[in-house]
Amino acid sequence: MKLTKAIALVASLVIAPIVFAATATDVSNESALKQKLTETLGVNVAQIQPSPVDGLYQVFTDRGVLYVTQDGSKLFHGNLYDLDQGMKNLTELALAAPRLEMLKPFEQDMLVYKAKDEKHVVTIFTDVDCGFCRKLHNQMQGYNDLGITIRYLAYPRAGIPSANADEMQAVWCAKDPLKAMTEAKTGGNVTSASCDIDIAKQFQLGQAFGVNGTPAIVLENGVMVPGYQPPADLLRTIESNL
Numbered sequence: 120m121k122l123t124k125a126i127a128l129v130a131s132l133v134i135a136p137i138v139f140a141a142t143a144t145d146v147s148n149e150s151a152l153k154q155k156l157t158e159t160l161g162v163n164v165a166q167i168q169p170s171p172v173d174g175l176y177q178v179f180t181d182r183g184v185l186y187v188t189q190d191g192s193k194l195f196h197g198n199l200y201d202l203d204q205g206m207k208n209l210t211e212l213a214l215a216a217p218r219l220e221m222l223k224p225f226e227q228d229m230l231v232y233k234a235k236d237e238k239h240v241v242t243i244f245t246d247v248d249c250g251f252c253r254k255l256h257n258q259m260q261g262y263n264d265l266g267i268t269i270r271y272l273a274y275p276r277a278g279i280p281s282a283n284a285d286e287m288q289a290v291w292c293a294k295d296p297l298k299a300m301t302e303a304k305t306g307g308n309v310t311s312a313s314c315d316i317d318i319a320k321q322f323q324l325g326q327a328f329g330v331n332g333t334p335a336i337v338l339e340n341g342v343m344v345p346g347y348q349p350p351a352d353l354l355r356t357i358e359s360n361l
Contacts, residue, residue, distance in 0.1 A: 121343050145169060146176060152191050171199060171209050179217070183329070184210050193203070206333045215341030218328055222337065225324060228316050230271040232259050238266030239357050242337040244274035244325040247286055247303040249333045252345035256304045261350035267357070271300065274325040274333050284318055291316040 146152070146167045153164040162180040170186055171179035178185040178219040187194045222242060229242065245252045262269055273291060275281035286303060292314035293299035298311045325335065328343055336344045336353070338360050348356060 146307050155191050184213055211342055218337060218341040220259050225272060230300055231267040232263060234263040234266050234268045236266050237268050238268060240268045240339055242270045242272060242357040244330050244333055245271050246274055246333040247290060248277045248283060252334050253304045255334055255347050258350055264355050267353060273321040274330055275322060276333060279319045288318045291318060
């Protein structure tokens, strides 16, 4: 596999650094595997450990989770599912805890619609021009009434730079960002503004999480749920992941 193709394969995976606690592993050739993966793919390997599949190692990198044979000769990326546990996504579960760590530095920049009687908190990558994002936002009171606090991060689908990203920058930099978000999602114009908020970093975090559409909902346990869910459905999803 050529390097450019290999990089393309992992480009949709996590691209931001993943932080793991230093733990002992049963991988005797860990150093050799790290060197080979770094030299071949240009990724930084944080940790290698046995995967749920015999004969495969689970590799945590700055571009997400990869799977490699124990001799280091074969590699693949993608999701592992457990057929005996209702198609549980084992790769998603492996990424859940790192996502929560990666969210922490962004908490001060989130636009938060807090439930009065808060029971759950979800983080949503949103776009002001996305139809389902607008539908979700229009039901904000419904989520809040169920005890669900909504925290927004920006994911301009047109990318960076773009007029779409500029509009989201204006929302985040507005004097009243929560009001500006509602204005933008109802088709209004938000006055251009600049501030220290870095929309590009929020967008990159979304890419790092594997967001490929909006809204993308990150639950309290770090599991990411793609797509719009009405208030009652989202509550059921949250409760089923507790």
